[in-house]
Amino acid sequence: MDIVLQQVLNAISLGGIYALLALGLAVVFSIVGLINFAHGELMTVAGYALFLGVLFAVPLPLALALAVAAAAGAAVLTERLAFRPMRRADATALLLTSFAVSAILRVLFQNGISARPKPVPLPPALSGTVDLGPVHLGAVPLASILVTLVSLILLTLFLKRTTMGRAMRAAAEDFQVLRLMGIRANRVVAVAFALSGALAGVSALLWVAQRGSVDPLMGFIPVLKAFVAAVIGGLGSLPGAVAGGFVLGITEVLFQAFLPEAALPFRDAFVLSVVIAILIWRPDGLIPAKSARRS
């Protein structure tokens, strides 16, 4: 009972992290058509900001907020420096730009900070378990699910209730019309990147909480998974990104739990084969995006 519940919890919390990352990718893709390879480096920025915060004994809540803000700031900065000059380019050129940005940032981290992992000591409350009657559940996965939920709710409120949020949803459907309405395109794009960076920052915190350390490559693997999640969900579709994230996280945990010992090293291969099967079944993803502006 314990184990099953624990696995369910793990699946949901991992799926949540993927969902947040995939959402960050989808927010940007829906508006500027960029599949942002450098998203993982935004996670790394948040990780290092948290590391520095803890190092200088900044109160934890403040350090967490700073870390998320750092990722959002870095996202806006990359947009300003690298992606804005490319606004009119096609999807392939944008993808390659972010590919290059990602490689450059990684080298900068390796040289500027350290190629080795840096430990991030977290409060002991997070490393324990929570006892709910007879079941003991890990505190980190529980906190992680909570944070994911709150982030999703806040994001939904932002997109549905605020003017900027509505402008962003409109931009996702038709960017040209948005401009005709007299809304400043650059601001919408900047906010989209900031939002995407903040989502990367939040997922970085959850990731670091599970790992206890940061290194220059920490964002690489999770964001790779997030790509896959965003594509299964339907590129540029926000509900799709969330669905894709959870599908991927749950599939991974299921394979981890139920594959025979000998097949475990091939887990990712199995998972990705499932992904390809989903894509063959639905080439545009589970919940395709509404606009077809790149057709």
Place this chain on the structure above:
Amino acid sequence: MRLWLNIPVTTWTGAALMSAGVAVLAIGLKLALGLNGENLATLVLLQIVAVLSLAIFSGNSGIISFGHSAFMGIGAYAAGLLTMAAAAQKSALPALPGWLAGHETGLLAALAVTAVVGVVVGVISGLPLARLSTGSAAIGTLAFLIIIHVCLVGARDITRGSQTFYGVPRLTTLWVALAAAILMIFAARLFRDSRLGLALRASRENEVAAAAIGIDVRRARFLAWVASITCATLAGALYGHFLGAFSPKDFYFDLIFTYIAMLIVGGLYSVSGAVAGVIMLAFVIQLLREAEAGLDLGFITLPQVFGLPQLGLGLALLLTIWARPLGLVGLAELRPSTFTRSSDEAPPQPVTRPTMARRAGEVLSVQDVTVRFGGLTALDRISFDVPLGQVTGLIGPNGAGKTTLINVICGQQRPTSGTVTLSGHTLSALPAHRVASVGLARTFQNIRLFDRLTALENVVAAAERAGHRRGVAEGIAMAELDRMGLAPRWNEAAGAFAYGDRRRLEIARALALSPAFLLLDEPAAGMNPAETERLVEALEKLKAERDLGILVVEHDMRLIMRLSDRMVVLNKGQKIAEGTPDQVRTDPAVIEAYIGTRRHKHDQHGS
């Protein structure tokens, strides 16, 4: 253009020139720098082989593949297992399954087996890949990269897992690499200019238009993928026999990043660009690698920077995409005329086809077509015929359902009920790329040309779909360009044409399919009166010369009244009139639909 084996002679001579250049460079390096130079030259040649294998798929299809480095890995391990000395194999891989052990073949035999492996993995991976949309396909290749990497790491008994796989004999000498590079240069250039390569490049430029001239985009992508992956596994096999010892991470992100950077910096869209990119970046990487450990410039000492080559590649990639999106070389290929400057090759001779004997009474027939989108009835039981040898005009105010009807006729929209038939085929049930082969060609309201292909290539791509060999196809294409007054500009990229010329080029492309029926979707939209006049003259000439049924959708009343033999009028999804232009002009229902009546207006105010 003269052809040899259906490929322009300039492609052959260009490839020969390029091979000679590469050979001179490689041998020069060996002579100048000795053993170091020989190693560097071999590496550069192998990079040319690898990047060209990538270019065969990515350059022609426009889909960047992130998976090729992993497929190279498969080739390296497969060939390495075959050539490895039995004794070395026993110590390195004690648990190797018996059927894989102790072959000790030579390099050529190993390459032959690797090619078979390449075809098999190419087919397995290509089947799902070809089904994906363009955007998802790149991510799909990324999935292949990870899947293969995980499998190579996981299959410990065969690959030693993430540990170094050693004992592969170093059989890839400078000469082997040079031979491979020359073969690949020829293969890549011939592929690019082949029938399949041209079809794929057309689909890269515009997928919808490619399907409309009869190109099966999925099939073209699949075949190119299999060819490209086979070449990649061979490139990997040679690379493995150059390294001697390697591990799965040697065939992972860093490798594909390097190759993609080389391809983009040189120029994704040409073989010459790919080769130039490899040579240039290979030397940049070499310099940066030496600078990586720190550099003493005399007056200042640069610190050690870990990952300097990656940084350089990243910056090179960024600068290229910003400043020269087509890469340094762009669209042009190296050919003899690159040096002689007498750039103008002779255009192919126009061929006038024998008029095909068509079955009399062949007809494009719209029967009872209804389309509903949710609660909205876009088309309500529309029926009419488009006979051969006449121009049928289709008009209607905005929102009448014209575009929906065209989409149904061309197989892009399935009707809710009813059918469209042409000589026994139900068009409305065919996939879009089969419509052309049944005998219906079309142009698009928002022009869809293959912008980065020349005018001639645009039309040849269509003529080849009609079943002609390259030589005949070029002749037909020239004749069609001539008809539309575009012959002098046959060798210019379609993207450079002015609006009216683009419209006419699209018509020339459609005519090259030798269709029985031609659908023109607002051919005069956006044209000025002079351009419209030229178009009308061209179409009237066409009507007189060819036994062709034409369906024209147009807003320009004067044009359509002048051109049409019969007209069909749609309004709000219903056919409200059909007849000669004169009959339609005076039809009260048509006048009401276009101008409205006083009573009608009054009703609107009242309601």
